[in-house]
Amino acid sequence: MPSPAAPDLSIIIVSFNNREYLRGCLNSIYENIGNRLRYEIFVVDNNSMDQTLQMLQENYPAVQVIDNTENAGFARANNQALRLATGRYMLLLNNDTFVLGHSLEQMVDFMDARREIGALAPKLLDGDALTAQKPGSALAQKDWTAAEPRHVKFISGAAFLIRKETYKNVGGLDENFFFYNEDLDWCRRILQNGWQIYYYPEAAIIHYGGQSTGFIGRRATVEGLRGGLYFAYKHYRPLFPLYFVLLSAGLLALILGNILGLLFTKTAAEKIAAYAQVLWLAATAQYKPKVL
Numbered sequence: 001m002p003s004p005a006a007p008d009l010s011i012i013i014v015s016f017n018n019r020e021y022l023r024g025c026l027n028s029i030y031e032n033i034g035n036r037l038r039y040e041i042f043v044v045d046n047n048s049m050d051q052t053l054q055m056l057q058e059n060y061p062a063v064q065v066i067d068n069t070e071n072a073g074f075a076r077a078n079n080q081a082l083r084l085a086t087g088r089y090m091l092l093l094n095n096d097t098f099v100l101g102h103s104l105e106q107m108v109d110f111m112d113a114r115r116e117i118g119a120l121a122p123k124l125l126d127g128d129a130l131t132a133q134k135p136g137s138a139l140a141q142k143d144w145t146a147a148e149p150r151h152v153k154f155i156s157g158a159a160f161l162i163r164k165e166t167y168k169n170v171g172g173l174d175e176n177f178f179f180y181n182e183d184l185d186w187c188r189r190i191l192q193n194g195w196q197i198y199y200y201p202e203a204a205i206i207h208y209g210g211q212s213t214g215f216i217g218r219r220a221t222v223e224g225l226r227g228g229l230y231f232a233y234k235h236y237r238p239l240f241p242l243y244f245v246l247l248s249a250g251l252l253a254l255i256l257g258n259i260l261g262l263l264f265t266k267t268a269a270e271k272i273a274a275y276a277q278v279l280w281l282a283a284t285a286q287y288k289p290k291v292l
Contacts (some may be wrong), residue, residue: 009039010087014077018045019055021096021208027058028099033170037105040064042081043095046071072177074157079172092160096209100129103203106162110200112148113286118166118195119187120154122203128205135166136184143199152199153191157183158207166195174234180220181227188235221274222281229278229287245292248282251275274279 011029014179015022017238022043033039045052056065060079066080072242074280089108093099103122111117116190123144133155134144137145143152160183170189173182232243258268 002162005038005084007087008089009037009104010081010085010090011039011041011093011104012044012078012081012085012090013042013093014044014046015048015095016071017048017050017052018095019048019050019052023055024054025093025095025099026063026096028097029104032099032101032117033037033104034102037108039104040085040087042066042074044068044077044081044086046073046077055092059085062290073175073177073184075173075177076175079175080137081098081267082167082172085164090162090164090273091207092162094158094207094209096207097159098206100125100206102126103205103268106203107200108221110202111161111163114196114198116196117163117198118190118193119160119162120171120200121152121161121196122159122205123199123201124156124207125204127206127208129204132177132201133207146199146201149198149200149202152197154184155199156207156208157186157195160186160189161207162186163195166190166193169193169195174228178223179227180224181231185231185234203235218270218274221271222277225278226281229282230289233287234289244282248279251279255279 009113013022013025026122027042029041041063042284043056043063046068047070053065056063063106066077066082070076073081082090089111091104097279107120111120126137132144134141137159140154142151143150146174170186170193174185177185190197229247233240236243255272258271258275261268
């Protein structure tokens with residue numbers, strides 16, 4: 001059971017209509033964390049309709065639950081718990097993850113021994129528990145096959161361990177991102193403030209959602225591309241006009257391609273709607289920040 005003393009680790013899980021994955025995630029924490037780490041667990045539920053709250057109340061009474069009345073998105077929901085967390089470290093953990101072995105203790109121990117590290121990620125594995133996932137750009141793919149810990153520029157928000165002092169230094173996630181790109185933005189700010197970010201492959205966590213491919217749905221596509229526009233606007237303002245033109249041209253090409261594919265693919269109409277919505281958001285500057 002979690003200790004009433006000040007915790008070493010605050011685990012934060014955002015949930016949205018993913019009850020059974022969440023159950024597996026929580027069970028993996030309780031089964032593998034051992035007795036050495038003092039910890040607390042927060043679940044921020046974004047108005048799930050699949051009896052997630054009932055499951056938590058009946059089976060996980062020690063979990064601190066934040067019950068949102070709307071889908072607050074990934075960044076805002078995590079920030080709600082980050083503000084309440086009392087651990088020396090805070091771990092953002094997707095609800096479709098499964099902690100393996102003593103990974104949490106290993107991650108904390110590694111950061112305890114290296115005060116210059118502000119954030120760290122374990123190896124993320126597909127559901128087969130063998131295949132390593134490779135988040136981020138194609139240029140960084142070699143980082144995720146390294147056998148030894150290494151300094152990196154980006155880690156995924158699926159399992160993101162941050163030091164409390166680093167969080168106080170750089171602040172929480174930028175809530176202008178609904179979901180997608182907020183982890184990239186956080187990493188950039190962490191590095192800008194002089195902290196290091198590490199990939200630590202000796203710890204491993206399964207991330208079931210990370211292995212999905214293909215079209216990810218209209219809402220996710222729109223938010224991902226809108227977040228990309230905002231990220232470019234925020235961090236690369238001088239180059240933003242070029243990015244805007246290239247993205248718009250690419251979206252127009254995708255729309256035309258999917259018009260031709262209407263007779264052949266079931267998702268063509270949804271893709272057209274998503275890409276057209278992003279074009280509208282871009283043209284009307286709806287990527288600009290709303291939260292200051």
